[in-house]
Amino acid sequence: MPDTRIYLSPPDVGDLERKLLLEAFDSNWVAPVGPDLDAFEAQVAELIGVRHAVALSSGTAALHLALVAAGVRHGDTVLVPSFTFAATANAVMYLGARPVFIDSTADSWNVDPALVVEELRRRCAKGKPPRAVIAVDMYGQCADYGPLLDACDRYGVALIEDAAEALGASYRQKPAGSFGLAGILSFNGNKIITTGGGGMLVTDDDRTAARTRHLATQAREPLPYYEHRAVGYNYRLSNLLAAVGRGQLQRLGSMIAARRETGRYYRAALGDLPGLSFMPIAGYGESNWWLTCLLVDAERFGASRDRILERLATHDIEARPTWKPMHLQPVFSDCVRRGGDVSAGLFRRGLCLPSGSALSDHDRERVVDVVRAVAAEQKG
Known part of the structure:
Protein backbone atom coordinates (compact mmCIF):
# COMPACT_ATOMS: atom_id res chain seq x y z
CA MET A 1 0.00 0.00 0.00
CA ARG A 251 -6.98 18.28 23.65
CA LEU A 252 -4.74 21.34 23.42
CA GLY A 253 -2.14 20.03 25.88
CA SER A 254 -1.73 16.71 24.12
CA MET A 255 -1.55 18.34 20.70
CA ILE A 256 1.19 20.73 21.85
CA ALA A 257 3.07 17.77 23.34
CA ALA A 258 2.83 15.92 20.03
CA ARG A 259 4.18 18.89 18.07
CA ARG A 260 6.96 19.39 20.60
CA GLU A 261 7.96 15.74 20.22
CA THR A 262 8.04 16.15 16.44
CA GLY A 263 10.25 19.23 16.75
CA ARG A 264 12.66 17.39 19.01
CA TYR A 265 12.70 14.41 16.67
CA TYR A 266 13.67 16.58 13.70
CA ARG A 267 16.38 18.32 15.69
CA ALA A 268 17.87 15.01 16.81
CA ALA A 269 17.58 13.37 13.39
CA LEU A 270 18.84 16.27 11.26
CA GLY A 271 20.91 18.34 13.65
CA ASP A 272 24.18 16.72 12.62
CA LEU A 273 23.87 17.80 8.98
CA PRO A 274 26.14 20.73 8.13
CA GLY A 275 24.31 23.79 6.86
CA LEU A 276 21.03 23.11 8.66
CA SER A 277 20.04 25.20 11.69
CA PHE A 278 16.70 25.24 13.46
CA MET A 279 14.64 28.23 14.57
CA PRO A 280 16.16 29.43 17.87
CA ILE A 281 14.19 28.74 21.05
CA ALA A 282 13.99 31.94 23.08
CA GLY A 283 14.83 31.59 26.76
CA TYR A 284 12.07 33.91 27.88
CA GLY A 285 9.12 31.60 27.25
CA GLU A 286 7.60 28.35 26.06
CA SER A 287 6.65 27.78 22.42
CA ASN A 288 3.64 25.75 21.39
CA TRP A 289 5.82 24.27 18.61
CA TRP A 290 3.20 25.02 15.98
CA LEU A 291 5.67 24.48 13.14
CA THR A 292 9.24 23.22 13.15
CA CYS A 293 11.31 25.53 10.96
CA LEU A 294 14.93 25.49 9.89
CA LEU A 295 17.40 27.45 7.78
CA VAL A 296 19.42 25.99 4.93
CA ASP A 297 22.91 27.28 4.21
CA ALA A 298 23.17 26.04 0.63
CA GLU A 299 26.95 26.29 0.46
CA ARG A 300 27.53 24.18 3.56
CA PHE A 301 24.61 21.81 3.04
CA GLY A 302 25.39 21.31 -0.65
CA ALA A 303 21.87 22.06 -1.87
CA SER A 304 19.42 24.92 -1.64
CA ARG A 305 16.26 25.19 0.42
CA ASP A 306 14.27 24.95 -2.81
CA ARG A 307 15.99 21.70 -3.75
CA ILE A 308 14.85 20.16 -0.47
CA LEU A 309 11.31 21.41 -1.10
CA GLU A 310 11.32 19.88 -4.57
CA ARG A 311 12.49 16.50 -3.31
CA LEU A 312 9.93 16.47 -0.50
CA ALA A 313 7.20 17.28 -3.03
CA THR A 314 8.21 14.36 -5.24
CA HIS A 315 7.67 12.10 -2.22
CA ASP A 316 4.18 13.58 -1.63
CA ILE A 317 5.33 15.56 1.41
CA GLU A 318 4.10 19.12 1.88
CA ALA A 319 6.66 21.59 3.19
CA ARG A 320 6.84 25.33 2.64
CA PRO A 321 9.23 28.26 2.69
CA THR A 322 9.01 30.51 5.73
CA TRP A 323 6.95 33.70 5.32
CA LYS A 324 7.92 36.06 2.54
CA PRO A 325 8.41 39.40 4.34
CA MET A 326 5.80 42.06 3.77
CA HIS A 327 8.34 44.61 2.57
CA LEU A 328 9.12 42.25 -0.32
CA GLN A 329 5.46 41.79 -1.28
CA PRO A 330 4.41 43.69 -4.43
CA VAL A 331 1.21 44.95 -2.81
CA PHE A 332 3.20 46.71 -0.07
CA SER A 333 6.11 47.90 -2.20
CA ASP A 334 5.45 51.56 -1.42
CA CYS A 335 5.33 51.13 2.37
CA VAL A 336 8.05 52.37 4.73
CA ARG A 337 10.30 49.75 6.30
CA ARG A 338 12.97 49.71 8.99
CA GLY A 339 15.65 47.14 8.35
CA GLY A 340 14.69 44.05 6.42
CA ASP A 341 17.86 42.06 5.88
CA VAL A 342 17.15 39.60 8.70
CA SER A 343 13.61 38.76 7.59
CA ALA A 344 14.69 38.60 3.94
CA GLY A 345 17.38 36.10 4.91
CA LEU A 346 14.90 34.02 6.90
CA PHE A 347 12.66 33.83 3.84
CA ARG A 348 15.50 33.08 1.44
CA ARG A 349 16.79 30.14 3.49
CA GLY A 350 13.83 29.15 5.67
CA LEU A 351 11.89 25.89 5.48
CA CYS A 352 8.83 24.71 7.44
CA LEU A 353 8.65 20.94 7.94
CA PRO A 354 5.43 18.91 8.44
CA SER A 355 4.47 19.38 12.08
CA GLY A 356 0.87 18.25 12.56
CA SER A 357 -0.13 16.82 15.91
CA ALA A 358 -1.30 13.56 14.27
CA LEU A 359 2.01 12.98 12.49
CA SER A 360 3.08 9.35 12.88
CA ASP A 361 6.57 8.02 13.55
CA HIS A 362 6.59 6.66 9.99
CA ASP A 363 5.63 10.08 8.60
CA ARG A 364 8.49 11.77 10.45
CA GLU A 365 10.91 9.12 9.26
CA ARG A 366 9.83 9.73 5.66
CA VAL A 367 10.53 13.47 6.02
CA VAL A 368 13.93 12.89 7.58
CA ASP A 369 14.89 10.24 5.02
CA VAL A 370 14.23 12.66 2.15
CA VAL A 371 16.22 15.51 3.69
CA ARG A 372 19.15 13.22 4.50
CA ALA A 373 18.99 11.75 0.98
CA VAL A 374 19.36 15.24 -0.50
CA ALA A 375 22.42 15.79 1.67
CA ALA A 376 23.88 12.41 0.65
CA GLU A 377 23.39 13.14 -3.05
CA GLN A 378 25.55 16.22 -2.83
CA LYS A 379 28.35 14.32 -1.09
CA GLY A 380 28.17 11.51 -3.60
Whole structure:
Protein backbone atom coordinates (compact mmCIF):
# COMPACT_ATOMS: atom_id res chain seq x y z
CA MET A 1 0.00 0.00 0.00
CA PRO A 2 1.53 3.35 -1.04
CA ASP A 3 2.30 6.00 1.54
CA THR A 4 -0.34 8.70 1.96
CA ARG A 5 0.37 12.39 1.50
CA ILE A 6 1.94 14.18 4.44
CA TYR A 7 0.55 17.68 4.98
CA LEU A 8 2.30 20.58 6.66
CA SER A 9 -0.17 21.13 9.50
CA PRO A 10 -3.53 19.46 8.88
CA PRO A 11 -6.55 19.51 11.20
CA ASP A 12 -6.47 16.92 13.97
CA VAL A 13 -10.08 16.18 14.94
CA GLY A 14 -11.68 13.11 16.39
CA ASP A 15 -14.62 11.55 18.15
CA LEU A 16 -14.91 14.20 20.87
CA GLU A 17 -15.25 17.05 18.37
CA ARG A 18 -17.78 15.05 16.35
CA LYS A 19 -19.84 14.32 19.46
CA LEU A 20 -19.97 17.97 20.53
CA LEU A 21 -20.75 19.13 17.01
CA LEU A 22 -23.66 16.72 16.64
CA GLU A 23 -25.00 17.68 20.05
CA ALA A 24 -24.96 21.33 19.01
CA PHE A 25 -26.61 20.44 15.71
CA ASP A 26 -29.34 18.41 17.42
CA SER A 27 -30.00 21.27 19.84
CA ASN A 28 -30.74 23.53 16.83
CA TRP A 29 -28.26 26.15 18.03
CA VAL A 30 -26.74 26.61 14.58
CA ALA A 31 -26.60 30.41 14.34
CA PRO A 32 -23.81 32.67 15.69
CA VAL A 33 -25.28 32.45 19.16
CA GLY A 34 -25.73 29.61 21.58
CA PRO A 35 -24.40 27.78 24.64
CA ASP A 36 -21.34 26.33 22.93
CA LEU A 37 -20.27 29.76 21.74
CA ASP A 38 -20.63 31.18 25.24
CA ALA A 39 -18.77 28.23 26.76
CA PHE A 40 -15.96 28.36 24.18
CA GLU A 41 -15.37 32.04 24.86
CA ALA A 42 -15.39 31.52 28.63
CA GLN A 43 -12.96 28.60 28.41
CA VAL A 44 -10.48 30.46 26.22
CA ALA A 45 -10.65 33.55 28.42
CA GLU A 46 -9.90 31.41 31.47
CA LEU A 47 -7.03 29.64 29.72
CA ILE A 48 -5.39 32.92 28.75
CA GLY A 49 -6.21 34.68 32.00
CA VAL A 50 -8.22 37.59 30.60
CA ARG A 51 -11.71 38.83 31.36
CA HIS A 52 -13.12 38.72 27.85
CA ALA A 53 -13.01 36.58 24.73
CA VAL A 54 -15.07 37.28 21.61
CA ALA A 55 -15.28 34.46 19.07
CA LEU A 56 -15.18 35.70 15.47
CA SER A 57 -15.22 34.39 11.93
CA SER A 58 -11.44 34.58 11.51
CA GLY A 59 -8.24 35.79 13.09
CA THR A 60 -8.16 38.52 10.44
CA ALA A 61 -11.57 39.76 11.62
CA ALA A 62 -10.18 39.86 15.15
CA LEU A 63 -7.18 41.89 13.98
CA HIS A 64 -9.45 44.29 12.14
CA LEU A 65 -11.63 44.92 15.19
CA ALA A 66 -8.63 45.17 17.52
CA LEU A 67 -7.29 47.97 15.32
CA VAL A 68 -10.70 49.65 15.40
CA ALA A 69 -10.64 49.43 19.21
CA ALA A 70 -7.17 51.00 19.19
CA GLY A 71 -8.60 53.97 17.31
CA VAL A 72 -6.81 53.33 14.01
CA ARG A 73 -8.23 55.54 11.26
CA HIS A 74 -7.57 56.53 7.68
CA GLY A 75 -4.14 58.07 7.32
CA ASP A 76 -2.70 56.61 10.53
CA THR A 77 0.45 54.50 10.69
CA VAL A 78 0.81 51.15 12.45
CA LEU A 79 4.12 49.41 13.15
CA VAL A 80 3.95 45.83 11.85
CA PRO A 81 6.56 43.05 11.70
CA SER A 82 7.68 42.48 8.15
CA PHE A 83 8.17 38.75 8.79
CA THR A 84 4.55 37.62 9.08
CA PHE A 85 1.55 36.40 7.10
CA ALA A 86 -0.21 39.02 4.96
CA ALA A 87 -3.32 39.15 7.17
CA THR A 88 -1.42 41.15 9.79
CA ALA A 89 -0.78 43.95 7.31
CA ASN A 90 -4.03 43.56 5.39
CA ALA A 91 -6.07 44.42 8.47
CA VAL A 92 -4.21 47.72 8.73
CA MET A 93 -5.03 48.51 5.11
CA TYR A 94 -8.73 47.78 5.67
CA LEU A 95 -8.91 50.96 7.73
CA GLY A 96 -7.04 53.13 5.27
CA ALA A 97 -3.99 53.19 7.53
CA ARG A 98 -0.43 52.43 6.44
CA PRO A 99 1.81 49.71 7.84
CA VAL A 100 5.43 50.55 8.67
CA PHE A 101 7.35 47.29 8.43
CA ILE A 102 9.87 46.42 11.14
CA ASP A 103 12.58 43.78 10.77
CA SER A 104 13.07 40.70 12.97
CA THR A 105 15.87 39.53 15.23
CA ALA A 106 17.93 36.51 14.22
CA ASP A 107 17.77 35.07 17.74
CA SER A 108 13.97 34.66 17.88
CA TRP A 109 12.66 35.47 14.37
CA ASN A 110 10.20 37.85 16.06
CA VAL A 111 9.98 41.61 15.64
CA ASP A 112 13.10 43.49 16.77
CA PRO A 113 12.18 45.44 19.95
CA ALA A 114 15.12 47.80 19.49
CA LEU A 115 13.86 48.82 16.05
CA VAL A 116 10.34 49.29 17.42
CA VAL A 117 11.67 51.53 20.21
CA GLU A 118 13.76 53.52 17.75
CA GLU A 119 10.85 54.03 15.36
CA LEU A 120 8.49 55.05 18.18
CA ARG A 121 11.02 57.56 19.47
CA ARG A 122 11.66 58.99 16.01
CA ARG A 123 8.01 59.38 15.07
CA CYS A 124 6.93 60.74 18.45
CA ALA A 125 9.75 63.30 18.37
CA LYS A 126 8.25 64.60 15.13
CA GLY A 127 4.78 64.71 16.66
CA LYS A 128 3.54 61.91 14.41
CA PRO A 129 3.24 58.81 16.62
CA PRO A 130 1.88 55.61 15.13
CA ARG A 131 -1.59 54.73 16.29
CA ALA A 132 -0.65 51.16 17.22
CA VAL A 133 2.07 48.52 17.25
CA ILE A 134 1.31 44.93 16.24
CA ALA A 135 3.60 42.18 17.52
CA VAL A 136 3.35 38.69 16.02
CA ASP A 137 4.20 35.46 17.85
CA MET A 138 6.08 33.67 15.09
CA TYR A 139 5.55 29.95 14.53
CA GLY A 140 4.23 29.54 18.07
CA GLN A 141 6.96 31.51 19.90
CA CYS A 142 6.08 34.76 21.66
CA ALA A 143 7.67 38.07 20.81
CA ASP A 144 9.81 39.76 23.49
CA TYR A 145 7.02 41.66 25.23
CA GLY A 146 8.99 43.24 28.06
CA PRO A 147 10.62 46.00 26.00
CA LEU A 148 7.64 46.25 23.64
CA LEU A 149 5.20 46.93 26.48
CA ASP A 150 7.57 49.41 28.12
CA ALA A 151 8.00 51.35 24.88
CA CYS A 152 4.30 51.40 24.03
CA ASP A 153 3.42 52.57 27.55
CA ARG A 154 6.11 55.28 27.42
CA TYR A 155 4.84 56.71 24.15
CA GLY A 156 1.12 56.10 24.72
CA VAL A 157 0.71 53.75 21.75
CA ALA A 158 -1.59 50.72 21.77
CA LEU A 159 0.01 47.28 21.50
CA ILE A 160 -1.89 44.48 19.77
CA GLU A 161 -0.68 40.88 20.03
CA ASP A 162 -1.16 38.75 16.93
CA ALA A 163 -1.02 35.35 18.62
CA ALA A 164 -2.71 33.57 15.71
CA GLU A 165 -0.02 30.87 15.74
CA ALA A 166 0.66 30.79 19.47
CA LEU A 167 -2.28 29.51 21.54
CA GLY A 168 -0.78 27.57 24.44
CA ALA A 169 2.59 29.34 24.30
CA SER A 170 3.82 31.72 27.00
CA TYR A 171 6.16 34.64 27.70
CA ARG A 172 7.72 34.67 31.18
CA GLN A 173 4.97 32.30 32.33
CA LYS A 174 2.19 34.57 31.05
CA PRO A 175 0.02 33.07 28.29
CA ALA A 176 0.22 34.16 24.68
CA GLY A 177 -2.71 36.40 23.82
CA SER A 178 -2.68 38.26 27.14
CA PHE A 179 -0.41 41.15 26.16
CA GLY A 180 -1.38 44.67 25.18
CA LEU A 181 -4.81 46.08 24.45
CA ALA A 182 -5.98 42.87 22.78
CA GLY A 183 -4.72 39.49 21.68
CA ILE A 184 -5.67 37.74 18.46
CA LEU A 185 -6.16 34.00 17.99
CA SER A 186 -6.80 31.99 14.84
CA PHE A 187 -8.65 28.70 14.54
CA ASN A 188 -7.93 28.19 10.85
CA GLY A 189 -7.57 24.60 9.69
CA ASN A 190 -3.78 24.64 9.97
CA LYS A 191 -3.52 26.13 13.47
CA ILE A 192 -2.70 24.42 16.78
CA ILE A 193 -6.46 23.93 17.32
CA THR A 194 -9.12 24.50 14.71
CA THR A 195 -12.82 25.19 14.34
CA GLY A 196 -12.49 24.74 10.58
CA GLY A 197 -12.24 28.51 10.38
CA GLY A 198 -12.66 31.25 12.92
CA GLY A 199 -10.71 33.30 15.39
CA MET A 200 -11.00 35.20 18.63
CA LEU A 201 -10.22 38.55 20.19
CA VAL A 202 -9.15 38.30 23.84
CA THR A 203 -8.75 41.27 26.15
CA ASP A 204 -8.88 42.56 29.70
CA ASP A 205 -10.35 45.85 28.50
CA ASP A 206 -14.11 46.06 29.03
CA ARG A 207 -14.65 48.75 26.40
CA THR A 208 -12.70 46.85 23.75
CA ALA A 209 -14.69 43.68 24.38
CA ALA A 210 -18.05 45.47 24.29
CA ARG A 211 -17.21 47.40 21.13
CA THR A 212 -15.94 44.24 19.42
CA ARG A 213 -19.15 42.33 20.18
CA HIS A 214 -21.24 45.26 18.96
CA LEU A 215 -19.37 45.76 15.68
CA ALA A 216 -19.11 42.02 14.99
CA THR A 217 -22.92 41.70 14.99
CA GLN A 218 -23.57 44.42 12.38
CA ALA A 219 -23.52 47.16 15.06
CA ARG A 220 -27.18 46.58 15.79
CA GLU A 221 -28.54 48.77 18.56
CA PRO A 222 -30.45 47.10 21.46
CA LEU A 223 -33.88 48.12 20.18
CA PRO A 224 -36.92 46.07 19.11
CA TYR A 225 -36.32 47.18 15.50
CA TYR A 226 -33.16 47.33 13.41
CA GLU A 227 -31.22 50.50 14.06
CA HIS A 228 -27.55 51.09 13.29
CA ARG A 229 -25.51 54.10 14.39
CA ALA A 230 -22.19 52.73 13.13
CA VAL A 231 -21.01 50.53 10.29
CA GLY A 232 -20.80 46.97 11.56
CA TYR A 233 -19.59 43.61 10.30
CA ASN A 234 -20.88 40.06 10.07
CA TYR A 235 -17.96 38.61 12.03
CA ARG A 236 -19.38 36.29 14.70
CA LEU A 237 -18.44 32.60 14.91
CA SER A 238 -21.25 30.06 14.66
CA ASN A 239 -22.29 27.96 17.63
CA LEU A 240 -21.61 24.80 15.60
CA LEU A 241 -17.97 25.72 15.02
CA ALA A 242 -17.61 26.76 18.64
CA ALA A 243 -18.67 23.23 19.62
CA VAL A 244 -15.77 21.85 17.58
CA GLY A 245 -13.49 24.38 19.26
CA ARG A 246 -14.55 23.20 22.71
CA GLY A 247 -13.49 19.67 21.84
CA GLN A 248 -10.19 20.86 20.40
CA LEU A 249 -9.51 22.96 23.48
CA GLN A 250 -9.77 19.88 25.71
CA ARG A 251 -6.98 18.28 23.65
CA LEU A 252 -4.74 21.34 23.42
CA GLY A 253 -2.14 20.03 25.88
CA SER A 254 -1.73 16.71 24.12
CA MET A 255 -1.55 18.34 20.70
CA ILE A 256 1.19 20.73 21.85
CA ALA A 257 3.07 17.77 23.34
CA ALA A 258 2.83 15.92 20.03
CA ARG A 259 4.18 18.89 18.07
CA ARG A 260 6.96 19.39 20.60
CA GLU A 261 7.96 15.74 20.22
CA THR A 262 8.04 16.15 16.44
CA GLY A 263 10.25 19.23 16.75
CA ARG A 264 12.66 17.39 19.01
CA TYR A 265 12.70 14.41 16.67
CA TYR A 266 13.67 16.58 13.70
CA ARG A 267 16.38 18.32 15.69
CA ALA A 268 17.87 15.01 16.81
CA ALA A 269 17.58 13.37 13.39
CA LEU A 270 18.84 16.27 11.26
CA GLY A 271 20.91 18.34 13.65
CA ASP A 272 24.18 16.72 12.62
CA LEU A 273 23.87 17.80 8.98
CA PRO A 274 26.14 20.73 8.13
CA GLY A 275 24.31 23.79 6.86
CA LEU A 276 21.03 23.11 8.66
CA SER A 277 20.04 25.20 11.69
CA PHE A 278 16.70 25.24 13.46
CA MET A 279 14.64 28.23 14.57
CA PRO A 280 16.16 29.43 17.87
CA ILE A 281 14.19 28.74 21.05
CA ALA A 282 13.99 31.94 23.08
CA GLY A 283 14.83 31.59 26.76
CA TYR A 284 12.07 33.91 27.88
CA GLY A 285 9.12 31.60 27.25
CA GLU A 286 7.60 28.35 26.06
CA SER A 287 6.65 27.78 22.42
CA ASN A 288 3.64 25.75 21.39
CA TRP A 289 5.82 24.27 18.61
CA TRP A 290 3.20 25.02 15.98
CA LEU A 291 5.67 24.48 13.14
CA THR A 292 9.24 23.22 13.15
CA CYS A 293 11.31 25.53 10.96
CA LEU A 294 14.93 25.49 9.89
CA LEU A 295 17.40 27.45 7.78
CA VAL A 296 19.42 25.99 4.93
CA ASP A 297 22.91 27.28 4.21
CA ALA A 298 23.17 26.04 0.63
CA GLU A 299 26.95 26.29 0.46
CA ARG A 300 27.53 24.18 3.56
CA PHE A 301 24.61 21.81 3.04
CA GLY A 302 25.39 21.31 -0.65
CA ALA A 303 21.87 22.06 -1.87
CA SER A 304 19.42 24.92 -1.64
CA ARG A 305 16.26 25.19 0.42
CA ASP A 306 14.27 24.95 -2.81
CA ARG A 307 15.99 21.70 -3.75
CA ILE A 308 14.85 20.16 -0.47
CA LEU A 309 11.31 21.41 -1.10
CA GLU A 310 11.32 19.88 -4.57
CA ARG A 311 12.49 16.50 -3.31
CA LEU A 312 9.93 16.47 -0.50
CA ALA A 313 7.20 17.28 -3.03
CA THR A 314 8.21 14.36 -5.24
CA HIS A 315 7.67 12.10 -2.22
CA ASP A 316 4.18 13.58 -1.63
CA ILE A 317 5.33 15.56 1.41
CA GLU A 318 4.10 19.12 1.88
CA ALA A 319 6.66 21.59 3.19
CA ARG A 320 6.84 25.33 2.64
CA PRO A 321 9.23 28.26 2.69
CA THR A 322 9.01 30.51 5.73
CA TRP A 323 6.95 33.70 5.32
CA LYS A 324 7.92 36.06 2.54
CA PRO A 325 8.41 39.40 4.34
CA MET A 326 5.80 42.06 3.77
CA HIS A 327 8.34 44.61 2.57
CA LEU A 328 9.12 42.25 -0.32
CA GLN A 329 5.46 41.79 -1.28
CA PRO A 330 4.41 43.69 -4.43
CA VAL A 331 1.21 44.95 -2.81
CA PHE A 332 3.20 46.71 -0.07
CA SER A 333 6.11 47.90 -2.20
CA ASP A 334 5.45 51.56 -1.42
CA CYS A 335 5.33 51.13 2.37
CA VAL A 336 8.05 52.37 4.73
CA ARG A 337 10.30 49.75 6.30
CA ARG A 338 12.97 49.71 8.99
CA GLY A 339 15.65 47.14 8.35
CA GLY A 340 14.69 44.05 6.42
CA ASP A 341 17.86 42.06 5.88
CA VAL A 342 17.15 39.60 8.70
CA SER A 343 13.61 38.76 7.59
CA ALA A 344 14.69 38.60 3.94
CA GLY A 345 17.38 36.10 4.91
CA LEU A 346 14.90 34.02 6.90
CA PHE A 347 12.66 33.83 3.84
CA ARG A 348 15.50 33.08 1.44
CA ARG A 349 16.79 30.14 3.49
CA GLY A 350 13.83 29.15 5.67
CA LEU A 351 11.89 25.89 5.48
CA CYS A 352 8.83 24.71 7.44
CA LEU A 353 8.65 20.94 7.94
CA PRO A 354 5.43 18.91 8.44
CA SER A 355 4.47 19.38 12.08
CA GLY A 356 0.87 18.25 12.56
CA SER A 357 -0.13 16.82 15.91
CA ALA A 358 -1.30 13.56 14.27
CA LEU A 359 2.01 12.98 12.49
CA SER A 360 3.08 9.35 12.88
CA ASP A 361 6.57 8.02 13.55
CA HIS A 362 6.59 6.66 9.99
CA ASP A 363 5.63 10.08 8.60
CA ARG A 364 8.49 11.77 10.45
CA GLU A 365 10.91 9.12 9.26
CA ARG A 366 9.83 9.73 5.66
CA VAL A 367 10.53 13.47 6.02
CA VAL A 368 13.93 12.89 7.58
CA ASP A 369 14.89 10.24 5.02
CA VAL A 370 14.23 12.66 2.15
CA VAL A 371 16.22 15.51 3.69
CA ARG A 372 19.15 13.22 4.50
CA ALA A 373 18.99 11.75 0.98
CA VAL A 374 19.36 15.24 -0.50
CA ALA A 375 22.42 15.79 1.67
CA ALA A 376 23.88 12.41 0.65
CA GLU A 377 23.39 13.14 -3.05
CA GLN A 378 25.55 16.22 -2.83
CA LYS A 379 28.35 14.32 -1.09
CA GLY A 380 28.17 11.51 -3.60
